[in-house]
Structure formats: C-alpha cells, structure tokens
Amino acid sequence: MKTNAVNLTEKEYLLPGNRTCPGCSLSLAYRHILKALEGQVIVTVPASCLTVLHGMYPVTSVDVPCVNTPFASTGASATGLVAGLKALGRKDVTVLAIAGDGGTYDIGIQALSGAAERQEDFIFVCYDNEGYMNTGNQRSGSTPLGAISGTTPMLGKQQNQKDMLAIMEAHGIPYVAAASATHPLDLYEKVRKAKTIKGTRFIHVFTPCPPGWRFSFGDTIRMGELAVQTGWIVLYEVEDGAFRLTSASESIARKGSLRPVREYLMEQGRFNNITEEQISELQERVNARWKRCLDRVTNL
Amino acid sequence: MINKKLDRKADIQILDGNHAAALGAKLSRVQVIAAYPITPQSPVTESLSEFVEGGDLHAEYIAVESEHSAMAVCTSASLVGARTFTATSSHGLAYMHEMLHWVAGTRLPVVLACVNRAIGAPWNVQNDQQDSISQRDTGWIQIYARNNQEILDSVIQAYKIAESVYVPVMVCYDGYILSHTEMPVDVPSQGDVDRFLPPYKPHAILDPANPRNYNLVTLANPRVNADGILCHGYMEIRYLLQEALQKSRETIINVGQEFGKLFARSYANMFWEDRLDDAEIVIVAMGSLAMEATVAVDMLREEGHRVGVLSLRVFRPFPKDYLIEALSKARLIVVFDKNISYGSEGATCSEIKSALYGNRINAVIRNFIVGLGGRDVKAREIADAVRKSLPSLEEGGPNIEYPEWICHM
Numbered sequence: 001m002k003t004n005a006v007n008l009t010e011k012e013y014l015l016p017g018n019r020t021c022p023g024c025s026l027s028l029a030y031r032h033i034l035k036a037l038e039g040q041v042i043v044t045v046p047a048s049c050l051t052v053l054h055g056m057y058p059v060t061s062v063d064v065p066c067v068n069t070p071f072a073s074t075g076a077s078a079t080g081l082v083a084g085l086k087a088l089g090r091k092d093v094t095v096l097a098i099a100g101d102g103g104t105y106d107i108g109i110q111a112l113s114g115a116a117e118r119q120e121d122f123i124f125v126c127y128d129n130e131g132y133m134n135t136g137n138q139r140s141g142s143t144p145l146g147a148i149s150g151t152t153p154m155l156g157k158q159q160n161q162k163d164m165l166a167i168m169e170a171h172g173i174p175y176v177a178a179a180s181a182t183h184p185l186d187l188y189e190k191v192r193k194a195k196t197i198k199g200t201r202f203i204h205v206f207t208p209c210p211p212g213w214r215f216s217f218g219d220t221i222r223m224g225e226l227a228v229q230t231g232w233i234v235l236y237e238v239e240d241g242a243f244r245l246t247s248a249s250e251s252i253a254r255k256g257s258l259r260p261v262r263e264y265l266m267e268q269g270r271f272n273n274i275t276e277e278q279i280s281e282l283q284e285r286v287n288a289r290w291k292r293c294l295d296r297v298t299n300l
Numbered sequence: 301m302i303n304k305k306l307d308r309k310a311d312i313q314i315l316d317g318n319h320a321a322a323l324g325a326k327l328s329r330v331q332v333i334a335a336y337p338i339t340p341q342s343p344v345t346e347s348l349s350e351f352v353e354g355g356d357l358h359a360e361y362i363a364v365e366s367e368h369s370a371m372a373v374c375t376s377a378s379l380v381g382a383r384t385f386t387a388t389s390s391h392g393l394a395y396m397h398e399m400l401h402w403v404a405g406t407r408l409p410v411v412l413a414c415v416n417r418a419i420g421a422p423w424n425v426q427n428d429q430q431d432s433i434s435q436r437d438t439g440w441i442q443i444y445a446r447n448n449q450e451i452l453d454s455v456i457q458a459y460k461i462a463e464s465v466y467v468p469v470m471v472c473y474d475g476y477i478l479s480h481t482e483m484p485v486d487v488p489s490q491g492d493v494d495r496f497l498p499p500y501k502p503h504a505i506l507d508p509a510n511p512r513n514y515n516l517v518t519l520a521n522p523r524v525n526a527d528g529i530l531c532h533g534y535m536e537i538r539y540l541l542q543e544a545l546q547k548s549r550e551t552i553i554n555v556g557q558e559f560g561k562l563f564a565r566s567y568a569n570m571f572w573e574d575r576l577d578d579a580e581i582v583i584v585a586m587g588s589l590a591m592e593a594t595v596a597v598d599m600l601r602e603e604g605h606r607v608g609v610l611s612l613r614v615f616r617p618f619p620k621d622y623l624i625e626a627l628s629k630a631r632l633i634v635v636f637d638k639n640i641s642y643g644s645e646g647a648t649c650s651e652i653k654s655a656l657y658g659n660r661i662n663a664v665i666r667n668f669i670v671g672l673g674g675r676d677v678k679a680r681e682i683a684d685a686v687r688k689s690l691p692s693l694e695e696g697g698p699n700i701e702y703p704e705w706i707c708h709m
Binding site for chain 2: 077110
C-alpha cells in the first residue's frame with residue numbers, strides 16, 4: 001500500500017518544540033524516520049545538528065532511547081548496540097545510526113566502512129546538509145563545487161562532492177537508498193523497507209539548510225523540489241543490486257526532462273561567487289549521473 | 301559472604317600473560333568482545349576469538365577496524381546491558397583516548413587489558429608504562445599486575461569492582477616480561493568464579509520500553525527538568541566521577557579480600573609490601589619491576605642495609621592515605637618509573653611526593669627513570685641506584701629537581 005498522509009503512523013516520537021533553526025528539513029526527516037520505525041528502535045548519534053535537536057540535559061525532544069557518541073564512532077557505536085542486543089537475546093529492536101555528512105563522509109567513514117564490511121545489522125542514515133552546519137558551516141566532503149562555506153569563504157569550494165552513495169554500494173550491502181527530507185513519504189517508505197532487511201542498510205537523506213545555504217526559511221521544500229527537478233539529487237533505491245527510481249525522480253524519467261541545474265544554484269546565496277565554468281562542470285556531472293541512473297533503472 | 305570451599309584444590313597451568321588475561325575474561329563470562337590488531341599487537345584477543353569460535357565462550361566477538369571503534373563498541377554494548385571486554389597496548393590505547401573519557405563519563409563498567417608497551421616515535425614495541433600512564437586522567441581505575449597470576453585474578457576482580465562502582469577498569473601488565481613469558485598460574489574453576497562474580501545487572505539500560513537519552517549536551521550549571529526538578533550540570537556529573545573513584549578504594553579492598561577468602565590468594569591492599577617493617581630505605585616500583593626490586597633488596601640486605609619494597613598495585617585511584625603508614629619509617633624513598641611526564645618526573649614519584657606532603661614524613665625522595673622501550677632493568681642496576689642514593693640518608697639531600705636516568709647519557 002502506498003503511504004499517504006492518512007495511513008502514516010499516527011504517534012509522534014519527535015516531540016513538539018526542538019532546538020533546530022526555522023525551516024530546518026532535518027526535523028521533517030527525523031520525524032518521519034522515527035514514525036517509520038514505530039518506536040522499536042535504539043538510536044546512536046554523533047556530534048551533529050541532531051545533537052542540537054535532541055536538546056540539553058535534562059530535557060530532550062525525542063521519545064526514543066538514544067546514545068550520543070563521539071564524532072568518529074557512529075558505525076562502531078551501532079555495532080556495539082547490535083552486538084549487545086544479540087548477546088542478550090533481544091531481537092525486537094532496530095538499531096538506527098544517524099549522522100550528518102561530516103560524520104559520514106569525513107570523520108565517520110572508517111567506522112561506517114568497517115561496520116558495512118562486517119555486514120552489521122543496522123540502518124545508517126546520513127542526513128546531508130552539505131557542510132558542518134552545526135559548527136558554523138565549514139566545508140565537508142559533501143560541500144559542492146563552487147559553494148561558499150566557513151572554510152571556503154571567498155572563492156567557494158574548489159573540489160566536487162564525494163559520491164558516498166556509490167562508496168556504500170561498493171561495500172555490497174543489501175540496501176542503499178537516496179531520499180530527501182522534502183519528500184517525506186518517499187523517505188518513510190524507504191525506512192519501512194530498510195527495517196525489513198537484514199544487514200547494513202544505508203539511506204542518504206538530502207536536507208536543505210536555510211542558514212547554511214543562504215535561502216529564506218520558507219523555501220526549504222521548494223529547494224528540495226528544485227533539487228529533484230534539476231537532477232541535483234536523484235531519488236532511488238538499490239535493493240540487492242536492483243536499481244529503482246522512486247517518487248518524483250521516477251516521474252521525471254517516465255515523462256519529462258531535467259531542468260537546468262543553474263535554476264537550482266541561483267536560488268542559494270552560497271553559490272553567489274560560482275563561475276560559469278563551475279556551473280558547466282556541475283551540469284555535466286548531473287547529466288552523467290542521470291544517464292547512469294537511466295541505464296541502470298529496472299522499474300520503468 | 302562467600303564461605304563455600306573451592307571446587308577442587310588447584311589447576312596449575314603454564315600460561316603467558318596474554319593467555320592469563322584471556323582466561324580471566326572467559327571465566328568472567330564476558331558477552332561482547334571488540335578488538336583491533338594494532339601494532340604492537342598481543343595475542344590476548346586471538347585467544348578469545350578461539351574460545352568463541354570453538355564454542356567455549358558464548359560471546360559476540362567483533363573484529364573492529366580500529367581501537368577507537370573497539371571502545372565505541374564496548375560502550376554501546378555496555379549501554380544495552382552486556383558485559384564487555386577489550387585488550388590493547390601502546391598506540392592502540394592512545395588511539396582510544398577519546399573513547400576512554402566517554403566510557404568513564406558514561407559510567408560504564410567496561411574492562412580493558414592493557415599490555416604495557418612503548419609508544420612512538422621512534423617505533424618501538426617493547427615494554428614500558430608510558431601508554432597507560434598517559435591515560436591516567438581519563439577517569440579509569442588502573443590496576444598493575446606483577447605476574448601472570450595477578451593478571452588473571454585482576455581481570456576477574458575488575459568486573460566485580462567496575463560493576464559495583466560504575467567506573468571502568470584497566471588491568472595493566474608489562475609487555476613481553478609478562479605478556480609473552482610463561483609461568484605457572486592457578487586457574488580457578490568456572491563454578492568458583494561464578495560464585496564470586498554474579499551476572500552483570502545494570503541499573504539502567506537503553507530500552508525502547510523506557511526511553512532515555514544518554515550523554516546529551518549538558519551545561520556547566522544545574523538545570524531544571526520538565527517536572528521542575530533541578531538536575532546536575534556538567535560539573536556535578538564530573539564531581540560524581542571523582543567521588544566514585546575516591547570511594548572505589550574501599551570497594552577495591554573489599555573485593556580483594558573477598559577474592560582472597562574464596563581463592564586463598566589475598567588482594568587485601570592496594571599495594572604490596574616486602575620487608576617494610578624495619579626498612580629505612582624503601583624502593584617504590586609498579587608492575588613486574590617490583591619482582592626485580594625484591595631481588596635487589598636481597599642483595600642490599602646482605603650488605604646490611606635495611607631496605608624494603610613498596611609495590612603499587614592500584615595507581616588510580618591513588619592510595620594516598622593508605623601509603624602513609626607503610627612509609628612512616630622511611631628516611632630514603634627511591635622511586636623507579638618506567639614512564640616520565642616530560643619536563644617533570646616519573647608519574648609514581650610525583651604521586652608519592654603528593655601523598656607524603658603534610659604527613660610529617662621527612663624522607664628524601666630520589667627518582668630513577670628505567671626500562672623505557674624495553675631496556676632491561678637488572679636487579680643489580682636497582683641496587684646500584686639505591687647505593688648511589690645512600691649519601692642522602694646522612695646528608696638529607698640533595699633535593700634533585702629532575703629524575704636521574706639509568707641509561708648511557
């Protein structure tokens with residue numbers, strides 16, 4: 001059954017009132033991820049915006065058990081939760097690791113890669129706001145070419161993003177998915193599916209960040225829609241090697257074409273200093289990835 | 301109180317230190333083991349993986365990709381209620397440093413076996429105690445073994461201590477001198493260990509039925525919760541860790557005495573004494589060096605010197621008050637350190653000085669740095685260092701600012 005606003009889990013696990021910025025898409029994503037797991041979950045979180053969202057002792061905004069863990073250790077912390085639960089004979093709990101792009105692409109990649117190689121049984125969600133937004137928007141391995149950040153303040157970043165989804169797929173794990181916080185029902189379905197699969201499952205969640213990317217608080221959803229419509233991100237899943245486009249990306253592939261990536265870039269202040277050459281390079285990357293997706297797709 | 305007699309007399313096995321540690325963990329019925337083969341690696345976890353694969357130990361064995369991850373696995377596994385174990389040395393322990401703070405801060409009873417080995421640069425995989433001494437301020441209890449029997453016994457006691465006071469315990473033993481040297485070890489039966497060490501019953505765990513959020517951002521000052529009750533700030537939480545270590549001294553002694561009653565090997569104090577009753581000269585050492593020091597005492601006693609050995613078994617919490625009586629007759633204390641706080645002196649020397657201050661013990665304290673990077677420390681060299689210090693007995697001084705090194709410099 002297709003998920004819609006009516007048949008979504010009713011209970012809220014992310015409680016009203018948290019410390020995220022106005023227009024934060026992480027709140028939206030986290031709310032739907034927790035709904036999809038229906039409370040039977042233990043969460044591990046490294047230093048990130050999610051730590052801020054979780055609140056300050058002795059008050060927290062979430063109604064699920066959670067351990068906060070150092071930046072580099074998310075994959076290992078999840079491993080420990082799984083091992084401990086197994087040793088104690090508990091089989092009814094899903095372990096969810098959720099880290100930002102810094103905690104996944106950069107400092108967290110060693111522990112995540114080790115855990116994926118060992119086929120540890122947990123869901124790893126990377127919510128990607130394309131920089132160290134919690135600490136003042138420093139560049140990460142996921143910051144795009146041409147983007148101004150705290151540590152690329154004048155010229156913008158001179159390198160392209162790391163392709164973390166391809167890296168995780170190369171581990172041969174049973175489920176890899178690309179989702180967006182701005183398409184919550186698609187995200188919800190992917191988490192529901194991931195929950196039924198055994199082994200390491202990786203879900204990348206695109207999370208537009210108004211203050212970091214410099215667009216107005218009310219435009220978060222529009223920014224995600226533009227990202228999908230221009231092919232800046234593609235919504236898909238790979239289950240045991242079978243590649244499927246989902247949601248709006250599937251619709252574009254069926255009937256329509258991508259809009260120019262320039263339309264997405266021009267909406268964000270972080271690309272104010274981007275050059276024409278960089279825009280062309282980004283457009284070529286987007287075209288190449290879209291072609292790869294269409295070449296692989298099994299559900300059209 | 302445990303009064304039951306031993307299952308049987310004795311099971312003497314010839315074991316190196318690593319196998320003694322592994323057997324200690326196995327007898328403690330650890331449930332999750334995580335380890336990484338750092339350079340320098342010791343076979344303690346290989347033994348455990350054999351126990352697990354062979355079906356002799358029902359535990360999850362996680363071959364992690366780094367020591368940082370090893371301790372992260374132990375932390376999270378402990379948080380869901382499992383008894384956890386890891387072993388490392390040298391660079392591995394250094395790589396774990398951040399997580400060591402987190403385990404202690406989360407108040408989890410993780411036990412770690414540390415094979416004491418030198419840290420780079422330059423590369424050197426031999427014995428000294430710089431690795432664990434460098435971790436003394438992370439909030440862990442540190443126990444140092446003199447021989448392989450003490451390694452096995454200390455691992456078992458470590459769980460009982462850690463699970464009583466919710467402070468993690470590091471059992472340290474000298475690389476090669478103990479880790480790779482075989483000696484007779486009396487191995488207790490599983491039944492006796494089970495009587496001494498019941499299954500781990502955590503006071504709180506991560507559980508969806510009762511959601512808790514561990515290690516949230518915590519401000520310096522106390523803050524009210526949703527019910528209006530004032531809760532600890534960061535500083536109060538840290539105070540409680542210090543208080544737990546202070547109070548753990550009694551627990552360590554009680555656990556040692558209880559162990560002694562059941563296994564007829566007493567660990568009733570946080571240090572060992574050898575011929576201190578009439579000693580005016582006291583050699584202080586830690587780990588296997590203490591065994592060498594007893595031989596030096598034999599030599600010096602033959603020459604008519606009244607010498608004894610005080611061997612530190614527990615370095616954290618440091619047994620300050622407990623040492624005073626043992627050192628009350630000392631006029632010359634010669635401290636040997638297999639570590640140094642660069643720019644200052646050996647760590648045990650600083651601790652001894654700190655313990656004696658204000659206690660009207662007017663002894664001269666001399667400090668020798670020995671055995672770094674596996675440099676052999678002979679009983680003769682210990683005796684020579686004591687002889688070299690003898691003029692201090694008459695002259696009262698000199699007060700030497702920095703330690704002397706037993707090396708070719």
